Amino acid sequence: MPEVETVVRTLRPQLAGAVIAAVWSSGKPLRLNRPLQLAALQRLCVGARVAGVRRRAKYILMDLTPDTDTAQVASAGAGVLFHLGMSGRLRLQPGESPRAAHTHVVLRLGDGRELRFVDPRRFGCVRPARQVDALPELAALGPDPLHDLDADTLRAALASSRAPIKAFLLDQRRVAGLGNIYVCEALFQARVHPATPSCRVRGRAQVLLAAIKDTLITAIGNRGTTLRDYVDAAGAAGDNAAALLVYGREGGPCRACATPIRRVVQSARSTFLCPQCQRR
DNA sequence: AAAACACCCTGCCTGC
DNA sequence: TGCAGGCAGGGTGTTT
Numbered sequence: 001m002p003e004v005e006t007v008v009r010t011l012r013p014q015l016a017g018a019v020i021a022a023v024w025s026s027g028k029p030l031r032l033n034r035p036l037q038l039a040a041l042q043r044l045c046v047g048a049r050v051a052g053v054r055r056r057a058k059y060i061l062m063d064l065t066p067d068t069d070t071a072q073v074a075s076a077g078a079g080v081l082f083h084l085g086m087s088g089r090l091r092l093q094p095g096e097s098p099r100a101a102h103t104h105v106v107l108r109l110g111d112g113r114e115l116r117f118v119d120p121r122r123f124g125c126v127r128p129a130r131q132v133d134a135l136p137e138l139a140a141l142g143p144d145p146l147h148d149l150d151a152d153t154l155r156a157a158l159a160s161s162r163a164p165i166k167a168f169l170l171d172q173r174r175v176a177g178l179g180n181i182y183v184c185e186a187l188f189q190a191r192v193h194p195a196t197p198s199c200r201v202r203g204r205a206q207v208l209l210a211a212i213k214d215t216l217i218t219a220i221g222n223r224g225t226t227l228r229d230y231v232d233a234a235g236a237a238g239d240n241a242a243a244l245l246v247y248g249r250e251g252g253p254c255r256a257c258a259t260p261i262r263r264v265v266q267s268a269r270s271t272f273l274c275p276q277c278q279r280r
Numbered sequence: 281a282a283a284a285c286a287c288c289c290t291g292c293c294t295g296c
Numbered sequence: 297t298g299c300a301g302g303c304a305g306g307g308t309g310t311t312t
Contacts, residue, residue: 121289
């Protein structure tokens with residue numbers, strides 16, 4: 001989510017007010033919307049003006065308004081929903097610059113720039129909607145930990161689940177926006193073992209929420225974590241990898257107690273933890 | 281109902 | 297150098 005937030009922040013001032021002149025697609029389907037509805041995307045976007053760029057959990061919402069100079073193609077509430085998946089990137093580049101491999105959707109702007117959706121693994125999505133806020137992808141999302149989650153709400157949710165806390169925090173219906181890296185980091189900071197049943201973390205809801213917020217705010221301040229490929233819309237990598245306390249540090253010394261960091265697999269995802277600081 | 285699992289896809293790294 | 301296998305930051309649909 002810090003990566004998505006960084007993309008939104010870099011995109012917003014660059015894109016606000018821009019008019020979309022044309023839409024291109026590679027023709028390849030994306031995992032989260034197959035087939036990609038190119039015709040619908042063109043109908044909605046061409047001649048529309050970008051009214052704003054927002055984040056909801058790990059989704060990016062681009063709001064559109066009709067451009068008064070052209071046909072009324074975008075109704076009120078219309079927009080495009082983006083998800084970057086594991087390998088997706090949104091880049092704003094000059095139209096004459098070469099397109100990266102795996103460029104799947106391009107929105108050409110009236111001034112010649114292009115918003116390019118690049119996604120080697122095609123796990124992402126680019127979805128047009130007349131009412132973007134009403135899309136089913138957004139309907140079941142839980143509260144955003146930075147904006148509308150308080151300790152009491154989290155405590156009540158924790159009490160109702162026996163799932164491992166790691167799985168609980170990754171479940172976007174419970175808390176929306178946390179990915180694998182930041183769950184590992186937040187659990188370490190809160191000194192909670194990732195396999196602890198959620199109901200047994202109930203008494204530490206306040207500490208856990210504070211750790212989640214701190215982890216996210218730090219990562220956003222560092223403009224996201226670049227492990228390999230991630231860059232923001234301007235092509236800049238994030239600096240947060242150096243700030244990670246456990247993620248990707250298997251065998252390395254715990255920053256708090258020097259015990260070697262361990263990697264375990266939980267529900268088919270890597271989990272990193274300090275066995276000393278995070279006791280069951 | 282909730283939790284575990286397979287799957288979607290490509291690229292990169294490791295070890296043989 | 298080549299190839300097989302494992303791994304990856306995420307979400308969905310099916311099975312248990």
